[in-house]
Amino acid sequence: MNSLIIAQMAVSGALMGLVYALIAYGFQLTFATSKSINFGQGELVMLSAFFSLTLLNLGAPYWLMIPGGLLFGVVMGLVVERACVRLTLEQKSEGWILLTIIFGLLGFSAAENIWGRDDRPFPSPISSDALHILGINVTPVEISVAIGVFAVMGVIELFKRKTLLGKAFEAVSADRDAAELMGISATHTIMLSYGLSGMVAAMAGILISPITTVGPTMASALILKAFSVAVVAGLDSGFGVVVIGILIGVLESLTSYYLGSGWRETPGLLLLILALAIRPNGVFGKVSIRKV
């Protein structure tokens, strides 16, 4: 009985952890190319979820809603890049921090005004009745989250490794100046990374909505966890965030079970402090050597 409970807690925690990881992956994509991240990523998750819900309410079939929602995410990612990031990067300033936060606030207010402040259910064709797998209860919706997370990350990682455009992406990540000397446009690559990051946010929104319901604050708790995951894992490794995401998710639910539900947030914060103290570049991060 006891080991079954631990297994059940671990599975439920790992599933939440995968969602943290997917959002953290969105940070990682843009950080790799431009050393900047979108602090309004949570709002992108929320806006994409609302947009997808609107598509469904307008009568779009489920299979059409997913590409529609993803496309919306890409467009939003590009808007963030153009409006908040490009100019400040050209001026070598850190203004993108403030601008992306402001963009997030704008998105939040817009969502409140367009869609209202209530939480709404997100219909899903996938059943939420429990399945038994080796004595553990999981719902098909939760399984779809796991599959979706791995699918979108797998596709992007394959794209980076196997296509010419992806190789340009990797080149800019490795050394921006050298890549530019080889004729790769860093500006276009950064645009690409923001587009992909927006798509990842949209995917996260579509995947978690059937579980979390859709509302302006749906991602505000998730985004903090995703930050912890990104910092602890380091912003260099795509699969590092998955490992740390799952770890934090599992630790959270086990702590909540054994120490009481009030202690739920502790492991994430402890790991964050430990990582900052011992490995500021993250567990999977590369130690950067700066030559002056």
Place this chain on the structure above:
Amino acid sequence: MKKTLLAALLFAAAPSFAADVIKIALTGPFSGGSAPMGTSMRDGAKLAISEINAAGGISVAGKKKKIEIVERDDEGKNERGALIGQELASMADLSGVIGSVNTGVVLAGDKHLQEKGITKIITPAAGSASMTQWSKAGAKDVSIFRFAAHDGIQSAMVVEEAINQKFTKVAVVHDATNYGVSGRDDLLEQIKKQGNKLEVVTTEKFNIGDKDMTSQLLSAKSKGAQAILIWGIGPELAAISNGMAKLEMKIPLIGGWTLSMSNYIDNAGKNSNGTMMPQTFIEEPITPKIKSFIEGYHKTYNVTRIPSPVSAAQGYDAVYIFAAAIKQAQSDDTHKIKEALEDLHDPVKGVIATWKHPFSKWDPTNEQTHEAFHREDTVMGKIVDGHVTFANEADRQRLIKNASK
């Protein structure tokens, strides 16, 4: 010359205009997780106000005055509640306030009203602390009244229900807000009061916005809880019900009246079937008066189901009680209205009940003097296919009989 004439006209017009209306503030969360309660309360109150105004208003000292509404959205946030409390307390011509859903908002805002002696009827906020804060402080005079089945009554009914169903082991689950924590304390106290027949196997907490309740529920499950007694609001309650379905916990969920909120019923879907909670009003047309209220609400606001029937009915009745006090005081002065509320002579025919002397003079040792609801005004409700209905047929028959008396 023209200017002075204009000024004179304005001066003459302004006070007479102000005296022609009675200003009442309606406050509550009209957005966010508690919005179904806030908007239903507001819309129920507005329905009553428009009926009163359509009949020409309330006659005060030989003159018919209409009610004017001051509407404020506190978003269910304590800090907004404090700001609104300060703002309303500074309005010189305000006759009174009706509203508040969240106990935290009440605790943050009402002290400003009490300071100025502005009369307020709290509805539908049920947390015990809203009224006990005044008896604990030993306030000599209080201008705050409550028109809702407070958590003391509700927790007694929840514990009673669990004992009646022959349970011996229960889990107490609550949210981390003022409402949830004070609900937990009420439940634990009631269990002791009713003879310790229930063993609390675990007490679990969750935060607003939490979606994964697996650890709390597994803890309840593994310790053998036969029922979950719960205090929280809609969206998180739905997460609990959905989590229970996932873990196949087929044990009843019994808790505060918030389990009747539309955002609980909608987000939990079929998993909400069988959930039980105390109610002061059930959306079933069992008497002609209730029928016309429900139909009026549906037609005016173009809905087929009231988001929170309890809040709507309480908002509606609270306005009629307030109007009765104005009429008796023959004044729109908030202090005189307070005195009239403490000693209403004529019964007020409401949609929940006919209210006979609902409040009495404030007694610093007994906050019940400013509480309108008692055990017999409250029934157990049960969710069946997305609608709240009577859990016990006897209650329905009792209410029909009372109405025909």
